[in-house]
Amino acid sequence: MSDIVLSSAVRENLLSLKSTAKLQSTTQNRLATGLKVNSALDNPNSFFTAAGLNDRASDLANLLDNMGQAVQTIRAADDGLTGITRLVESAKAIANQALQTQSEYQRKTYTEQYNDILEQIEDLARDSDYKGKNLLAGLGNELQVIFNEDSTSNLTVDPVDFTDTTLSTGLALSDLENGAGATSSFTVASGSTTLDLSTLQASSNLSDLPDWENGDIVTVSDGVNPPTTFTVGTGAGQIETVQDYVNALNDVQGIKASFDETDDEITITSGLNPAYTLSISKDTSGGGTATNGGIGAGSTTLATSVMTAAATLTSSGGFEVDDVLYITDGNGFEAASIEIDDDTTVSDLVSLIKSIKGLDANFASGSISMVGDVSWAITSSNDDFNIDDFATTDGTVNLTATDSGFKDDTDIERVLQAINSALDELRSAAGELGTSLSTVEIRTSFTEELINTLEVGAGALTIADMNEEGANMLALQTRQQLSSTALSLANQAEQSVLSLFG
Structure with missing residues (x-):
């Protein structure tokens, strides 16, 4: 107010109080906010520089x-x-176990x-x-x-693709053939007859019989295939004695013969198929009489x-x-064997077959039917085993199944090579992932x-020093008190004039 005149001392003290109050306000704001730069008005350079630093920090925090x-x-x-590697190692262990056995069923x-x-x-x-x-x-x-x-x-x-083990760019491990089972059967048949050689012994000559002469021909036939013949005589390959006759009959596959000197009879036992009829006869080629x-x-x-x-x-x-x-x-691989004795029955043979893993059997109407998961063969030390007719030269019972992928050693070794390559691929992929993981973790820390x-x-540019601001506040409060005292003294000096009017 221009109409009021203040002395210079009072005016200076008022200005000092205003300045102190302003500084107190600034210091109080810094103490309250903790910042010495709250807006661009405080310090444009520091404010905008700190804002840029904080913005970049915020952007990087989002990337974190x-x-x-x-x-x-x-x-x-x-x-x-890690899990796939363990599974592949398990597959390798399985392949090695298969290589250590020759059992085709176990390999299947x-x-x-x-x-x-x-x-x-x-x-x-897929679950990873x-x-x-x-x-x-993959892609x-x-x-x-x-x-x-x-x-x-x-x-x-970059991803890898292990969701399909057959991919050449991945593990390159293909499923193996499980193999398909098969069936087979064979007939067990029996029958016997006798040939009367009355008055003869095993060492007797056949020509001692009234109707037999050297040169006569004995014919053994199954009724379908070319017959087998024996010539009576003393020459090489001819039958001279009863024992020669028995031996010749035993050489015919599918039958067996024995001579009983008590009854003077040759007993012939046949195992030929019931569809064929065995017949034996002797002709008159040497001058004898035709006989049975x-x-x-x-x-x-x-x-x-x-x-x-x-x-x-x-x-x-x-x-x-x-x-x-x-x-x-x-x-x-020999899964089982049985030695035949006088008491071994058809049922015993069927039970033996059924006891073998991967092979089952059933007996009905004289036929042993088999179902096998893998290929099987039944052989005998006796050439007469499973001879159906004279055209059969090998009585082996064969059951031929489709092979599994581990049947042969070479197949297993080939799979082991593929597994080793797959393990190399897994280690390579793990190494690449490990490098990527390490890189990302390092960049994250950075x-x-x-x-x-x-x-x-940013804080160095804008954050206030609380200790300093606290000291400033105490100093300003002291200054304010001193300024108030000085103003009071200045006013007292002017009030002394009033005493002249007292």
Whole structure:
């Protein structure tokens, strides 16, 4: 107010009080906010520089979240790789176990286990995703990690594809053939007849019989195939004695013969198929009289019939005491064997077959039917075993199944090579993922430190020193009190004039 005149002393003290109050307001604001630069008005250079630093720190902080998620995505893939590696090692162990056995059935079992492992590998690879991103599932799962605010610094993690083990760019492990089973059967038949050689002994000459002469021909036929003939005589390959005759009959596959000196009879036991009828006769080529192979007229015939489960095997011409039957698989592995004695029955043979893993059998109407998971063969030490007719030269019972992928050693060794290559591929993929993970983690740590550096730098420009501001406040309060006292003294000096009017 221009109409009021203040002395210079009073005016100076008022100005001092105003200045002190202004400084107190500024200091109180700094103490309240903790900042010495609250707006561009306080310090434009520091304010905008700090704002730029804080903005960059904020942008990097947003990128940190993405980096953290990228780390988890890579770790999920790495966990998947660890599990897949263990499964592949299990597959290798299975292949090695298969290589250590020759049992085709056991190898087929290992084949099935191996295929199950491959299926588990594919499932595990599909399950290794993190938030919809799976680095083990191939194309479309590329992971890009951005490290700076303008995206000029980044890392792309390329995926691999282990969801299909057959891919040549992946594990290159194909499913193996499990193999298909097969069936087979054979008939067990028996029948016997006798040839009367009355008055003869085993060492007697056949020509001693009234109707037999050297040069006569004995014919043994199954009624369908070319017959077998023996010439009576003393020449090489001819039958001279009764024992020669018995030996010649025993050489015919499918039948067996024995001579009983008590009854003077040759007993012939046949194992030929019931569809064929054995016939024996002797002609008159040497001047003798036609006989049935003995001293009787006509011909001797023998038709077999199917055996029952309780029948002894030796009642058939295809079996004798001390014969050994062998049951082997397609690799030649002997799964079982049985030595025939007088009490061995058809049922015993069927039970033996059924006891073998991978092979089952059933007996009905004289036929032993077999179902095998792998290939099997039944052989005998006796050439007469399972001879159906004279055209049959080998009585081996064969059951031929489709081979599994582990049947042969070479197949297993080839799979082991593929597994070793797959393990190399897994180690390579794990190494690449490990490098990527290490890079992202290093950049994450760097970004965290850089954010801290930026924020500290921004704070250095704007954050107030509380100790200093506190001291300033105390000094200003003291100054204010002194200014108030000085103003009071100045006013008292002017009030002394009033005493002149008292």
